[in-house]
Amino acid sequence: MGIFGGTFDPVHYGHLRTAFEMRQALRLTELRFVPCYEPPHRGNTYASAELRLKMVREAIIGQPRFSVDDRELLHEGPSYSFDTLMAFRSEFPERSLALIIGMDAFLGLPRWYRWSEILQLAHIVIAHRPGWRSPDSGRLGELLVACGTHRIDDIHEAKSGKLYIHDVTQLEISSTEIRELIAAGRDPKFLTPDAVRDVIKASGCYTDGDDEKVGAQYAQKDIS
Ligand code: ATP
Secondary structure, X not given: OEEEEEOOOOOOHHHHHHHHHHHHHOOOOOEEEEEOOOOHHHOOOOOOHHHHHHHHHHHOOOOOOEEEOOHHHOOOOOOOHHHHHHHHHHHOOOOXXXXXXXXXXXXXXXXXXXXXXXXXXXXXXXXXXXXXXXOOOHHHHHHXXXXXXXXXXXXXXXXXXXXXXXXXXXXXXXXXXXXXXXXXXXXXXXXXXXXXXXHHHHHOOOOOOOOHHHHHHHHHHHOO
């Protein structure tokens, strides 16, 4: 099973294409998007947990092997990936679990809570992301030497413990860029599915809270 965590604020084609290619390449029977709780420290122009969940749900309609897992949103406060993976592991004791992350996220791994124990719970599958290089030294470089594999079968033969880097189609899309575009009154068409655009448009999220004109402009002029 693939576990793809993120803020998904909003979900976009960079996430979706990565998930799609990873699922196919790794022959995953199931891939779960796990939106994380986001504390309201970033200001009220970002989407609520409920809305982020809704956008992911809309984005994956019709993809039978994709699903959304809302466990991190069900309680107030942040969830650590370690705890989430512990929960997955106790729910699926016999299954191979693969945590899917972008290279940027992987480079920040040593800052995660109990990061060095994560490989005891799951594999980590890393998607190349534009602008980010694989570490060849330091703790992550050493980890790659110790646990890295190029064999997809290794992901299936063991339940956890491997690091695998996979080249995905490089789509230089980020949620930040989409939020900025919308705040500027522009349309994120072709960066995120139309169903997600519809949710954004209906909710008015990502428009600058004080500037209703920007939102109206996006809604009326850019979205057709
Ligand atoms: P933000 O711009 O708000 O930081 P983001 O676009 O990086 O958001 P996240 O929800 O933070 O999106 O990302 C979730 C996961 O998806 C992370 O592991 C990240 O590395 C990966 N990811 C995001 N965008 C891409 C992309 N364009 N290609 C490949 N992986 C991506």
